[in-house]
Amino acid sequence: MPSSILGPISFIGLLVLSNVFMTFAWYAHLKNLSDKPWWIAALLSWAIAFFEYALQVPANRIGFEHYDLAQLKITQEVITLAVFVPFSILYMGQPFKLDFVWAGLCLLGAVYFIFR
Template sequence: MPSFAIPASVMPIALLLCSNVFMTFAWYGHLKFKEVPLWTVVLVSWGIAFVEYCFAVPANRYGSAIYSPAQLKTIQEIVTLLVFSVFSWAYLGESIKWNHLVGFAFICAAAYFIFKKW
């Protein structure tokens, strides 16, 4: 049986991806259930956020051995936008417009400057 190992440089990104999926549901998943009392939504969101932290904290701990804090935060922001874009479209039924794509392109340009060796 072949062995499958995630490269160390990819592990923090994979963990941040998992983290952001949970956090997006914690923050925005309840928007489809506006009839549910707010206190219930807050408690459920806290539970989901706990799972998110179980991915985010190791992502930053492991990632700090490879990436600078600024690079980790940049990765996290890009992953957040990717996850939210898919979530917004697939779960909330929102459309992705041209101005969203332009804004995302500017964030990717910012990432270039964060990661470029000067």
């Protein structure tokens, strides 16, 4: 595989992994720790978020070699939605909403305008 493609692939892969950790850090306590005090949920979330940051920082450094700052942010938002929707449905048991599709289409518009 050409080295020019490895950076963007690494950037995307690290962002996906980072977002999995972030989504669990931000929302899993609502299902798993709802009977515990908020500070226990916060401490556990911070522990999980460490791994999010450990992946996010190198992802952004790699990505910034290929994209500008706005492109990094829009990519992050698209990946966030792509991770959040399955998490919401499969892990949290939330129903699928057509609004997920509309939000995704809006993000595709944002991708178009940022990357054109």
